Amino acid sequence: MNINELTVEELYSKIHAKEIKPSEVTEALFERIEKYDGDIKAFITLTKDEAIERAKELDQLQAEDKMDGELFGIPVGIKDNIVTKDVLTTCASKMLHNFKPVYDATVMTKLKEENSVMLGKVNMDEFAMGSTSETSYYQTSRNPWNLACSPGGSSGGSAAAVAAGFVPFALGTDTGGSVRQPASFCGVVGMKPTYGRVSRYGLIAFASSLDQVGPITRTVRDNAKVLELISGEDSEHDMTSAKDQNTDFLSGIDKDISGMKFALPKEFLGDDVDQSVTDAVLKAKERLESLGAKVDEVDMPNLKYVVSSYYLIASSEASANLARFDGIRFGYRSENANNLDELYKKSRGEGFGDEVKRRILLGTYVLSSGHYDAFYLKAQKLRRLVAEDVQRILSDYDLIIGPTSTTPAHKYDEVKIEGTKEYKNDILTIPANLTGVPSLSIPCGLTGDNLPIGLQLIGNHFEEKKIYNVAYQFEKTYNLHDELKKLTMGAE
Known part of the structure; x- marks a missing residue:
């Protein structure tokens, strides 16, 4: 049995049948991490001692038939901007190099209640x-399919850890595509839930009106199960979390999708989209049609505005959110300051990397007197136009489909793109964040040199169940899971 190849469902079944102990699962995955993560560089911090100790406690509960929790004994990797009590939470930044939170994020509390084991x-x-996962202060993660390639970002470590078989699932965060694009690059399943579906309490904010925690898994059913468990209202801590949620995503997942209607915006297959991506998506369209669905080409005229709107809004919110990191209460503090003014400037100047500084500067400029109306207010108006486009299409169709990313995974020597041109690569994922609707990336093909390509499924607010139903039916016709055995660092 190759434990690293087992899904969440398979591990759950084997643990409950007492075919394998939680400690055996945890130890096997740490062995794999120690063997291969020197190349992949998925983890910043390993919690080996704590994880093995907890797994052995679960062994005892297993022996006593007290296996409570839907994730009993199942390991997880957590993106490093989700706070974890007494465990370093750095946001991959020098600014928080020594930050150990005193509380858990709501999603961490939920995972612990289900008896998952954080690795x-x-x-x-x-x-x-x-x-691209390059702006990390600590390391540059690699794509398990090809170590010369990026795993995507910003949740590149989460996607790489799942694809490499280090964990059966991981949590990432998605502000403009940061769960879905890495999922596409790494050949795994990634969901950005409806805004408000999952509590943001304990998520270190980038852009508060856009951020969402989402699961990354190897299969659709695993993804649906994890989202069920981390969703729900959090009235005590997050006033933006939605009330009265239906979080049953698995019942009816096997339902026939014959007769459903999908929209494929012609702008999603424009000149900027790599031909291999276009070919894979058109093949996916044929697969959906073979299942009885109808796919129509539609117009989404305001797509061209999403990148400009997103980066102005996100940078503005980042400017406000990151003002708290000043070298005073926690995090990095410059040792070269002679007064309070210098302490602020030098702590932030030395603690933040270039990309973070760039976005803080942009956001501060946009929010400043004389520029607010010309930039920020106009960006919010464009956001409304994009939302109107999405709602107009979804009023006539069950889902919007298209590529997740304009390209497959880049080689690292190809992603040194001049200026802000790299930002344009997010054009297909951003609409779901600007409008707050759910969106999932599922593998739909491979390039000629065996790099995964993702298909994006976008639904209306709180229609994750419909997305999972379609994705599961599609996965039956094309399942990339077995291809994980062909990872460049080898399968055991």
């Missing part, structure tokens, strides 16, 4: 700002 904190772009 450690995974790498990311600094403060979730980036799409």
Whole structure:
């Protein structure tokens, strides 16, 4: 039995049948991490001693037939911007290099209640700002399919850890595509839930009106199960969390999708989209049609505005959210300051990386007197136009489909893109964040050199169940899970 190849469902079944102990699962995955993560660089912090100790406690409960929790004994990797009590939470930044929170994020509390075992904190772009995992202060993560390639970002460590078989599932965060794009690059399943579906309490904020925690898994059913468990109202801590949620995503997941209607915006297959991506998505369209669904080409005229709108709004919110990191209460403090003014300037100047500084400067400029109306207010108006486009389409169709990313995974020597051109690569994922609707990336093909390609499924607010139903039916016709055995660092 190769434990690293087992899904969440398979591990749950084997643990409950007492075919395997939680400690055996945990130890086997740490062995794999120690063998291969020197190349992949998915983890920033490993919690080996704590994880093995907890797994052995679960062994005892297993022996006593007290296996409570839907994730009993199942390991997880946590993105390093989700706070974890007494465990380093760095946001992959020098600014928080020594920060150990005194509380758990709501999603961590929920995972602990289900008796999941955290193996450690995974790498990311600094403060979730980036799409290649290169802006991390600590390390550059690699794509398990090809070590010369990026795993995407900002949740690159989460996606790489799942694809490499280090954990059966991981949590990432998605502000402009940061769960879905890495999922696409790494050949796994990634969901950005409806805004408000999952509590943001304990998520270190980048852009508060856009951020959402989401699961990354190897299969659709695993993804649906994890989202069920981390969703729900959090009235005590997060006033933006939604009330009266239906979090049953698995019942009816096997339902026939014959007769459903999907919209494929022609702008999603424009000139900027790599031909291999276009070919894979058109093949996915044929697969959906073979299942009895109808796919129509539609117009989404305001797509061209999403990148400009997103980066102005996100940078403005980041400017406000990151003002708290000043070298006073926690985090990095410069040793070269002679007065309070210098302490602020030098702590922030030395603690933040270039990409974070760039976005803080942009956001501060946009929010400043004389520029607010011209930039920030106009960006919010454009956001409304994009939302109107999405709602117009979804009023006539069950889902919007298209590529997750304009390209497959880049080689690292190809992502040194001049200026802000790299930002344009987020054009297909941003609409779901600007409008707050759910969106999932599922593998739909491979390039000629065996790099995964993702299909994006976008639904209306709180229609994750419909998305999972379609994705599960699609997964039956094309399942990339077995291809994980072909990882460049080898399968055991």
